[in-house]
Amino acid sequence: MIETSATVVEVKPGLAWVETVRQNACGHCESAGSCGTSVLAKLFGASRSRLRIEDASGLRVGEQVVIGIPDGILVRASFVAYLIPLVFLIAAAGVATHLGAGEGRVALIGLAGLGVGLWASGRLTGGASARERYRPVLVRRGSAVEIPMPF
Template identity: 35%
Template sequence: MIEERGRVLSVEPGAVWVQTMRSSTCGSCAAKAGCGQGLLQRLGAGGRMGFVRALTERQWQVGDEVLIGVPEDALVRGALWVYLVPLALLFAAALAVQGIGGSEPQVILAALLGLSSGFVLVRWHGQRARHNPQLTPQVLRAASLDGVPLTNL
C-alpha cells in the first residue's frame, strides 16, 4: 500500500477531500547531483499541494490529519496502461504499415495514429475505472507521529 499524509479539507458522504504535500525521496537517493528530479525539488517545483478525493466509512472533521493509501498493484497497472499501451499501439501500427509495404511517410503517419489511438484507449479506460473503489484512494487511519501534528501543510 502506498501511503501519504494529508489534511481533510472537505467532507462528503462516503468520502473526504484531502490536501497532501507532494514530496520526493531525494534526501535518501545516492544520485542527487545528477538527477533532474532533485534539481526540480531544490528549485521548489516538487513541493506543491495536491488535492485527493479519498473514500472512507468513518466520519472525519475538516482539519483532521489522515493517512490515505492506494494499493501498489493499482499504481503499477495504471503506469502500464499510461506508458505501455500508447507505445505498443505506436509500434504495432508502424510495423503493420511497414509490413504491407508502406512508404516512410505512411509508416510515420500510422505510428502517430497508433499513438493517438493509444491515448484515446487510455482515456477510455481511465473513465471506465474512475469509479472503481479498488483503484480509488482510501482513508486508512488518523495520521500522527507520536502525537506530533502534521506541520508541512
C-alpha cells in the first residue's frame, strides 16, 4: 500500500475531504532530490490535492490522517495512463509505415493514434465505478509513521 499523510479539510456524514501537499519527489530512491519530479516541485512550489475518502470513524476538520492506495491499483492505473496511449501511437505508426505512407504522414498518423490512445485511457478510467476503484482509503488516524529502531 502506498501511503501519504493528509489533513482533513471538510467533513460530511460518511465522507471527508482531505488535502495532501506534495513537497518533493517520492523519496523512494537515492536520487529523489535530483529527479525530474523533484525539480518540477521546486520550480512550481508545493501542489495541493483535495481528495474525498469514506469516513466511518468520525473524522474532524484539521485532523491528520494517513491515506493510501493499494499497489495493484496503482500499477493498473499506470498501465492505462501510460502504456495504452504508447501502444496506440506505435501501432498507428506501424500500420502507416506498412501501408507505405511517407515520414510526415507516418508522424501525423502516429500522433492521431496517440490521441485515440489517450481517449481510450480516459474511457477506461472514467465513470463512477472507475473513480471509486482509484479512490484512496483511510489507513489510520494520525500522521506518525512507525519506523522500527535497530538494536
